[in-house]
Amino acid sequence: MNFLAHTFLSGSDEELLVGNFIADSVKGRQKEIYPDGVRRGIELHRLIDTFTDAHPMVHQSKERLRPEQGKFAGVVTDMFYDHFLAANFEQYASMTLLDYSLYVYQTVQNYSYLLPERVHYFLPYMIKQNWLYRYAQVAGIQASLNGMSRRSSFRSNMSTATQALEENYFIYQQDFQQFFPELQNYVKQVLIG
Template sequence: MNFLAHTFLSGSDEELLVGNFIADSVKGRQKDGYPAGIRRGIELHRLIDTYTDSHPIVHQTKERLRPEQGKFAGVTTDMFYDHFLAANFEKYASISLLDFSLYVYQTVESYSHILPERVHYFLPYMVKQNWLHRYAQIAGIQDSLNGLSRRSTFASNMSTATQTLEENYQIYKQDFEQFFPELQNYVKQVVAT
């Protein structure tokens, strides 16, 4: 899962959301330097990633993408799944995607004093270009995948992935629709403990 799913799965707990948002920029035991609520969000992010990476439906999506995407099949799957969440946001949330996106940006920015350097670097671009809202369009996913491809130190086909998405849209959408409710249930159980 990518930024949209991670923040959405944080519910209304702001510290959980911020921790979940910054987790990829916090390595190993660095999390111990954060307040308890943020730490919990970082841990939740890691649990979501572990659950997602080991799920058979996600594995199926990655395997479909692997011939073209190679080792980037997982990243591409994350972006596809965020697209399906964004494109169908009203099915999962009681708030519009635009309002939710603005809420995420405002919340994360309000914790600027604790954000990792990497987040300080990309957050202004994310806000200005409204990445979370743009995930609802294939062009928005294409822009994100192009950016990832440019920053990759290895050759990748991420810039061509949306062509595969368009050609097999219903198949990938079905994967997401089967998987995401299971992920939501898993997160509810984890957060409740």
């Protein structure tokens, strides 16, 4: 769900970015059918998820959300964190969020022959509505959470989550600001090693 963070952490390696982008739609050993660079992106995505799930700041954010969001607290936390990355994108990147979002969409489309069916389905909507760019606004996060809530096969309160974000904005922002540099350092170490 947090496409912005995953693609951003891929740096300028296009195959890594594509793998990181599609990873949630690639199950288990299906990664073996992809070219090396894309496979590395899928593996990086999984390592990022593992690091994120084990991080104390992320755990703190999730626990704050758990009474209202239940098992979706992690998904909502991911979306909140993508919001903070988007809203402050130029602090982390050398290009604007709009330019970056267009770069991601073009890069992923360049590899359309590799995309799983699920990605082929949602990508046109993502591009048309510019999900990555709209993450910078709370209303954009709200729209994404509404969509996920509608598509969920389980009852969820994701459509009400931005109320918690607005009520505790600076607390969640501080969680993100402490967490994200550590994630960036972790990814650098993974890519070097």
